[in-house]
Amino acid sequence: MSTYAQKKGFGATVWDYLTTVDHKKIAILYLIAGGLFFVLGGLEAMFIRIQLAVPNNDFVSAGLYNEILTMHGTTMIFLAAMPLLFAFMNAIMPLQIGARDVAFPFVNALGFWLFFFGGIFLNLSWFLGGAPDAGWTSYASLSMASEGHGIDFYALGLQISGAGTLMGGINFLVTIINMRAPGMTYMRMPLFTWSTFVASALILFAFPPLTVGLFLLIFDRMFGSNFFDVANGGNTVIWEHLFWIFGHPEVYILVLPAFGIFSEIFATFSRKRLFGYSSMVFATVLIGFLGFMVWAHHMFTTGLGPIANAIFAVATMAIAVPTGIKIFNWLFTMWGGSIKFTTPMLYAVAFIPSFVGGGVTGVMLASAAADYQYHDSYFVVAHFHYVIVGGVVFGLLAATHFYWPKMFGTMLNETLGKITFWLFLIGFHLTFFIQHFLGLMGMPRRIFTFLPNQGLDAGNLISTVGAFFMAIATLILLYNIVVTSVKNEKVGNDPWEDGRTLEWAIPSPPPFYNFKQLPLVRGLDPLWIEKMEGKKTMTPAEPLGDIHMPNNSFTPFMISLGLFVAAFGALYREDYHWGVMVLIAGLGITLLSMFVRSVKDDHGFHIHKEDLLNDDDKGGKA
Amino acid sequence: MASEQTHSGNPKVDIEYRKKKSAEEMRYQIVSFSMMIFLTLVAFIAVGYGDFSAWFIVPFILLLAIVQVVFQLYYFMHMSHKGHEAPALFLYSGLLVGLITILTFMTIIWW
Ligand code: HEM
Ligand SMILES: [Cu+2]
Numbered sequence: 001m002s003t004y005a006q007k008k009g010f011g012a013t014v015w016d017y018l019t020t021v022d023h024k025k026i027a028i029l030y031l032i033a034g035g036l037f038f039v040l041g042g043l044e045a046m047f048i049r050i051q052l053a054v055p056n057n058d059f060v061s062a063g064l065y066n067e068i069l070t071m072h073g074t075t076m077i078f079l080a081a082m083p084l085l086f087a088f089m090n091a092i093m094p095l096q097i098g099a100r101d102v103a104f105p106f107v108n109a110l111g112f113w114l115f116f117f118g119g120i121f122l123n124l125s126w127f128l129g130g131a132p133d134a135g136w137t138s139y140a141s142l143s144m145a146s147e148g149h150g151i152d153f154y155a156l157g158l159q160i161s162g163a164g165t166l167m168g169g170i171n172f173l174v175t176i177i178n179m180r181a182p183g184m185t186y187m188r189m190p191l192f193t194w195s196t197f198v199a200s201a202l203i204l205f206a207f208p209p210l211t212v213g214l215f216l217l218i219f220d221r222m223f224g225s226n227f228f229d230v231a232n233g234g235n236t237v238i239w240e241h242l243f244w245i246f247g248h249p250e251v252y253i254l255v256l257p258a259f260g261i262f263s264e265i266f267a268t269f270s271r272k273r274l275f276g277y278s279s280m281v282f283a284t285v286l287i288g289f290l291g292f293m294v295w296a297h298h299m300f301t302t303g304l305g306p307i308a309n310a311i312f313a314v315a316t317m318a319i320a321v322p323t324g325i326k327i328f329n330w331l332f333t334m335w336g337g338s339i340k341f342t343t344p345m346l347y348a349v350a351f352i353p354s355f356v357g358g359g360v361t362g363v364m365l366a367s368a369a370a371d372y373q374y375h376d377s378y379f380v381v382a383h384f385h386y387v388i389v390g391g392v393v394f395g396l397l398a399a400t401h402f403y404w405p406k407m408f409g410t411m412l413n414e415t416l417g418k419i420t421f422w423l424f425l426i427g428f429h430l431t432f433f434i435q436h437f438l439g440l441m442g443m444p445r446r447i448f449t450f451l452p453n454q455g456l457d458a459g460n461l462i463s464t465v466g467a468f469f470m471a472i473a474t475l476i477l478l479y480n481i482v483v484t485s486v487k488n489e490k491v492g493n494d495p496w497e498d499g500r501t502l503e504w505a506i507p508s509p510p511p512f513y514n515f516k517q518l519p520l521v522r523g524l525d526p527l528w529i530e531k532m533e534g535k536k537t538m539t540p541a542e543p544l545g546d547i548h549m550p551n552n553s554f555t556p557f558m559i560s561l562g563l564f565v566a567a568f569g570a571l572y573r574e575d576y577h578w579g580v581m582v583l584i585a586g587l588g589i590t591l592l593s594m595f596v597r598s599v600k601d602d603h604g605f606h607i608h609k610e611d612l613l614n615d616d617d618k619g620g621k622a
Numbered sequence: 623m624a625s626e627q628t629h630s631g632n633p634k635v636d637i638e639y640r641k642k643k644s645a646e647e648m649r650y651q652i653v654s655f656s657m658m659i660f661l662t663l664v665a666f667i668a669v670g671y672g673d674f675s676a677w678f679i680v681p682f683i684l685l686l687a688i689v690q691v692v693f694q695l696y697y698f699m700h701m702s703h704k705g706h707e708a709p710a711l712f713l714y715s716g717l718l719v720g721l722i723t724i725l726t727f728m729t730i731i732w733w
Contacts, residue, residue, distance in 0.1 A: 177708045204712065205719045237731055245723060292719055296726070308730045 019552035021105035022512055026112050027091035027407065033116050034083030039474070040123070041080050044072035046471055049431070053464035055452035065448035066133035067150065071123075073136030074154065077250070078161060079119040081392050085257045086115075086168055088399045089196045091407050093172065095503035096190045098181025098521065100514045103174040105550045106597075111167035113560035118161025121567055125153035135446060137247070140228035140239035144220060149571055155217045156567040160560070162207055162214070169203030172196055181502070182541040183521030187281070190501045190525075191274065194281055195260030198288040199253045205292065206249035213242035222570055237302060244295035252291040255387065256284060258395025259326060262348045265402055266330050267525070268498050269345040270337025276329040277524060283322035283329075290319045300371045309368040316366035323359055327352060342496065343417035347398035350425050354390030358383055361436065376446075379439025385432045397424065397477070405495040409508045410488060416480040420473045427469025434459045434466075500525040505538045513547045516540075516612055547607040555597045562590030654697040661686045 008016065017025060047068050051059045060068065094102055102108050125131045132154035134142035143151045176197045180189070189197075217239070219225040226232035228239055267274040274280060296304060296312040304312075330352060339345070361383040365371050374380060397420070404412045438459045443450065450456050494504040502519060503510075505527045517540035523529050530538055566586025573579035665683050668674060674682075695701045701710060 173712075201712070201715070205716055209723070235731065238727075241723075241727065241731065292722065296730075304730050308726075 016552070018557055019109075019554045021101075021109045021550050021552060021556075023090045023094050023102050023105065023108060024407070024509060024512070026108050027087045027089075029112050029116075030083045030087035030090060031407070033112075033119070034080055034087055037075050037079035037119060038081075038084065041072055041075035042471065042474060044068045044075065046467060048072060049464040049467040051448065052450070052460050054461065055450050055457055057449055060448075062448045063133065066135075066446075067131040069446060070133050070135050070138075070150075070154075071126075071131045074122065074132070074158070075119075076388075077136060077254070078158060078165075079115075079122070081254050081388070081396070082165060083115055083119075084396050085199075085254065085392075086112075086165075088192075088261065088396075088403055089168075089172060089257060092403055092503055093193050093196045094175060094179070095406070095506065095510065095514060096193045096501050097176060097179065097184050098502050098515060098519050099175060099179040100518075100547065101550070102171050103178055104171050106553060106556065107167050107171050109553065110556035110559060111164040111171065113556045114164030114167070114563070115161045116164075117560045117564040118157045118159070118164065121160060121564055122153055122157030125150055125157075128153075137243055138217070138239075139243075140217065140220075140236040143217065143239075144228050144236070151217070152221055152571045155214045155221065156570060159211065159214045159218070160563050160567060162210060163563075164560075165203060166207045166211075169200040169207070172200040173204065176200075181515075181518045181521055183526075187278065188521060188524045188526070190260075191263035191277075191280055191284070192257070192260035195256040195263075195284055198284050199256045202249045202253045202256070202288055202291060206246045206253065209242045210246035213239055213246070216242075218570070222573065237299075240299055240302060241295070244298045245292075247298065248295040249288075249291045251384075251387070252287060255391045255395075256287065258351075258392045259284065261395045261399045261402070262330065262351055264501070265344045265348045265398055266333045268402075268496060268500055269340045269342055269348075270334045271340070271498050272333060272337040273525060273528075274329070275332035275335075276325075279325055280329050283325040286322040287319060290315065290322070294319065297366055297368075297371075300368045301375045313366050313368040317363055320359060320363050327356060340498070342401075343412075343414055343421055344398040344402035346418065346421045347394045347401075350421070351390060351394045351398075354386060354394065354425075354428070357433075358386030358388075358390055361386065374439065376444060377439035378435045378443045378445055381445055382432050382435035382439060385435070389428055389432070397421075400477070402496075404484075405491050405508050406503055407509060408485070409490050410484050411491050411495055412484050413480050416476055416483075420477045420480065423469050423473035423476065427466045427471075427473060430466025430469060431463050432466070434462050438463075494527075500528040502526055502538065505530075513549060513607055516547075517544055518542050544609055544612060546609055547612070548604055549607060550604045551602055553597075553602070555593050558593040559590050559597075562586050562588070562593060565589060650697055654693045658690055658693055661690060 017029060020026060020029075047060060048065070051057050051065055090102070090108070094100070122132075128149065130148045130150050132138065132143075132146070132150035134146050134151060134154075138151065138154055143154075176189070176193060216225070216227040220228050220234075226234045228234045228236045230236065263274055263280060294312055294316040296308060297316045300309050300312075330348075334349075341349075361379070365374055365380065365383055401412050401417050404410070438456060439445075441455050441459075443456050443459075450460070491508055493499075493507055495508060496504075499505075502521070505519065506515060519526065519538035520541035522539075526538060530536070563586065566583050566589075569579050569581070569583025569586055571579075573583060665686050668679050668682055695713070700706065701713075
């Protein structure tokens with residue numbers, strides 16, 4: 001019953017995606033949803049830059065500016081960057097370790113729908129009385145004073161989507177620990193898998209503090225508690241700590257997978273084994289570990305005292321060491337390699353100086369005494385955009401080009417890709433380099449306008465011009481995607497021709513069971529090893545047999561929908577009498593769906609050996 | 623666990639071994655379970671008795687709680703068995719992160 005080859009109608013396709021538990025389809029869902037939120041966050045960024053293009057501008061009002069600014073940061077971190085990384089983790093990581101899916105396909109789907117509904121909930125605030133306006137950090141002293149429901153949307157929305165992220169992280173951990181193909185030892189795992197592993201561990205430990213902080217905020221704002229109410233003995237600094245215990249690891253949750261993507265790209269297009277593989281693994285783990293010891297560097301000016309500031313300053317600077325190890329390893333990977341400048345490789349090469357720029361300003365900021373000057377100025381804005389755009393967004397754009405053929409079976413146009421790259425690179429440096437100096441000249445962060453003739457006019461205008469370059473680059477990328485999809489020229493297993501890891505040994509896109517027979521891994525870069533011995537495919541590690549697969553399920557959607565409904569109830573509980581009912585009804589939907597899931601036996605199905613044999617055109621051989 | 627035996631090529635040996643193992647396992651579980659009930663009673667008595675100062679009761683109960691957690695993890699969740707290295711690693715890492723958090727909160731927020 002090889003039904004998967006049939007052409008499906010539109011409705012059937014939608015239903016398929018609503019119920020899918022296949023990691024490759026969930027990856028596509030993450031890519032689409034994350035891409036939409038990325039465009040939304042990008043639009044908000046453009047509004048910010050338009051408002052700040054000239055002094056005394058009134059494109060938006062001060063209040064609306066705060067909302068746009070807050071939603072830009074929140075959307076980009078939680079709803080764009082992380083889900084887009086999750087898209088590539090889902091699409092590629094199981095293939096890289098030779099698995100047929102993630103450990104818990106159902107939970108994987110649940111994680112996606114929770115993220116999606118949380119994100120939608122957060123953005124509905126625009127239409128329901130105003131978005132949150134206390135910054136993406138939502139410091140309690142501001143957020144407790146914020147009127148309307150904006151902050152409530154923030155707290156509830158992030159709570160829901162955060163639960164999804166936590167599930168995704170745990171799922172990846174279990175997958176990597178338990179589902180590696182025969183021979184795939186830890187020290188043979190590709191670096192993207194390693195960085196997925198460490199980032200997932202960071203998610204596991206970093207999200208609970210955020211959850212706690214958000215709950216305290218929810219209780220304070222919606223249920224009358226006093227955790228952050230100074231008049232009643234509360235303390236707003238607790239929020240800052242909880243937020244940054246989450247927040248600093250969060251920046252490494254974002255950048256480590258990007259490091260992983262670049263490691264794959266450097267090795268592939270230098271056509272050389274990654275230099276210093278084991279030191280790369282060591283550095284990744286060490287960064288993950290140190291990432292938890294440094295959060296108070298965001299709070300130097302809070303008044304922690306000289307001893308605390310000194311400890312956290314030194315710990316922060318220590319992170320520069322493993323990061324430096326990585327930078328040198330990438331450079332040495334290229335050294336003496338036969339380099340091919342494809343679009344992903346261009347991003348990788350440009351990433352190095354851009355990210356180092358952000359690292360250098362990071363160490364400057366980490367000097368606690370100096371930070372009193374930089375803090376809350378545009379210098380900080382420049383710093384984190386250098387690391388986040390120069391690191392994470394470059395990584396995402398590189399991965400989009402690099403892995404597109406594996407996910408969709410078509411190659412994005414290289415010429416358009418290179419145009420996108422150059423426009424984006426120029427736009428990025430134009431926008432953010434000058435902001436270092438704006439900050440040093442005294443322009444405060446999160447300010448909705450500025451006065452003329454204070455030396456800030458030219459810099460801000462240049463910055464806005466740069467933003468338009470990036471916007472145009474993004475539009476060209478979208479055009480590229482549309483053109484490529486319409487042309488629909490299918491490619492083979494290894495479209496870049498230099499693939500080293502397992503994902504390039506199977507068709508693009510892979511059949512839904514990924515590997516007909518699990519591959520035998522004989523070393524780091526397993527496909528490359530086989531290629532060096534003149535073979536085109538992997539040696540199978542098992543005889544051909546039945547494959548057990550999970551069934552699709554609509555329950556993840558329903559569980560998430562219930563929480564989405566319940567969130568409205570919690571939010572409007574004090575305004576309308578129906579609030580409590582909606583809260584209960586929503587939780588009821590969730591609990592009922594969970595109950596159904598628990599009592600209904602679902603054993604999945606088997607793909608039979610005979611069907612696999614007949615399926616030679618689809619390849620999928622190990 | 624039990625169902626694994628039926629898949630084994632040599633069920634007889636397996637079952638013998640398993641039976642012994644399970645019996646042993648069961649004994650541990652019962653012992654630790656009664657210990658846990660006993661410790662809980664002790665905790666209640668410590669509070670209910672009324673004559674101890676809070677400076678004794680609070681650390682004492684916390685100590686009992688830690689013992690209970692160890693029982694829970696090692697006897698009921700089988701952390702003592704082989705193949706639990708990864709869960710142990712993650713549990714202890716989580717513990718470390720939690721302790722650091724408490725340490726900083728005690729030192730720089732509340733003194
Ligand atoms: C060498 C490594 C790094 C060091 C030493 C460093 C240091 C710092 C310091 C001290 C601050 C606080 C500045 C202030 O508010 O006064 C800061 C802010 C920030 N950093 Fe880094 N950083 C590093 C790498 C990164 C990376 C890799 C990312 C993200 C991928 C990142 C993202 C951020 C963000 C988002 C903020 C601003 C948070 C906010 O206030 O909204 N940093 N960094
Ligand atoms: Cu930080």
